[in-house]
Amino acid sequence: MLLLAPMEGLLDHILRDVLTQVGGIDRCVSEFIRITDQLLPARVFTRIVPELRQGSRTAAGVPVRAQLLGSDPVCLAENAARLASLAPEGIDLNFGCPAKCVNRHRGGAVLLDEPELIHQIVAAVRRAVPAHIPVSAKMRLGYECESRSLDCAQAIASAGASELVVHGRTKAQGYKPPAFWDRIAPLRAALDIPVVANGEIWTVEDAQRARAESGCEHLMLGRGMVADPGLALAIARPEAPPLAxxxxxxxxxxxxxxxxxxxxxxxxxxxxxxxxxxxxxxxxxxxxxxxxxxxxxxxxxxxxxxxxxxxxxxxxxx
The missing domain is CATH 1.20.225 (Bacteriocin As-48; Chain A)
Known part of the structure; x- marks a missing residue:
């Protein structure tokens, strides 16, 4: 399975539409919807994820999972319930955003220092959402260091998430190469849910190495897919000609x-x-x-x- 990453300020519904026209992508995740202290109206969800108006699919028919970001379990659960009423393909929770402004307001990767809170958030959202709607999460290896990566991954899985994407870098490492795919492997081995490797996959060769080093069959593509819209198709179907x-x-x-x-x-x-x-x-x-x-x-x-x-x-x- 190949997923298209959420990328705030770049990979929005317009680019999702175009990239999924090429083929190879099995599912998308939207940019994050920031949850603070209020219940958002439905129009906020559909503005960021307009695919909700068309069966939670892009025009090419690729499912789109809506992503929420925040730190208040109760407020996140209430907003997840409202989002669920719009019939999303699934709901994803963001524990990976490295942006300073987001982390300063206690969202994204900064929560990786609080695995207990992460567990509470995932569990609250899972309880608030009908059982047929998947709840997944995305995280990095840590905030400043990786010492609690396994704790966070286990907290997410034990709280009821059906899938976990792991970006192979800490917040402190940002987007500076390399991505440490091998450090995803212990998380993959410890969990009973699917784990998806993410980070620094620019070529088919990168995808092969990411799979080998992480132990993950599933991958999430971000900047590599923006730079080469034919990348997912090339990974999924090596016999396919390059996108000219x-x-x-x-x-x-x-x-x-x-x-x-x-x-x-x-x-x-x-x-x-x-x-x-x-x-x-x-x-x-x-x-x-x-x-x-x-x-x-x-x-x-x-x-x-x-x-x-x-x-x-x-x-x-x-």
Whole structure:
């Protein structure tokens, strides 16, 4: 099983839609929905996870699990119950976000120093949600160190979670390579629920090593999938041809059309250039486009410069 990671500020419903069109992804997890001290209205959940309006699926039919982040078991349980009324494919709990602003407000990875609280959160959400809706969680190896990683993993599993994703780094290690897949292996061996390895999977070879070192068959892809939209398909079906630039361009146009519809005009160019920045790791054409367009901020000029050439030089180059 290959999962598409939640990535705040990057991998939203627009990019989920486009990346799942390629194939290979079995399930997505949404960006986190921040739970503090109030019961959120349904419109907040559907704004962040609009797939809830279409059977909790992307347009390609891939299930989307909605993710909650917070530290109050009671409030999280109440919001999980409301979310459950919208028929999500499942509910995921975030114990991995390394962002300082999130951790400062007692959310995400900072909770990895409190396995007892983590257990209370997962148990409260599990009790609040109908049995047919899965409850899963995502964590890192720890906050400053890994000393309580097994305690946290066991707390999550014993509280009733059906699956655990483990990012192979601590909060202190951030996103700096490498990801320590081998340190996921003891957690995998100790738990009776599926464990999914995550972190620094950019290529098929990375996926193979992550599986071998972690002992996990299941993987979660994040930045690697953004940089190479064909990665999941290449992992799932090694015989499949690589996703060519010419095949990617229509998906970029689909992405851009949704950006123009859903994103404020002042942020539209930035969203497209953000994805191009990742794509240039895999595609020389994206590097050329990024360098040519990085100072262009007018959406119409950007659209003309990028997609106006789609049927000529760029398509032939692919």
């Amino acid at each position: 630039w010419a095949a990617l361009l229509p998906l970029m146009q689909r992405f851009w059309a949704q950006v123009r519809q859903h994103v404020a005009p002042r942020h539209q160019a930035g969203r497209l250039k953000q994805w191009l920045h990742y794509l240039r790791r895999r595609y020389p054409e994206a590097e050329e486009a990024y360098q040519r367009l990085r100072t262009v901020n007018d959406p119409q000029q950007l659209e003309l410069a990028l997609f106006g050439a789609a049927e000529s030089d760029w398509a032939r180059a692919a």
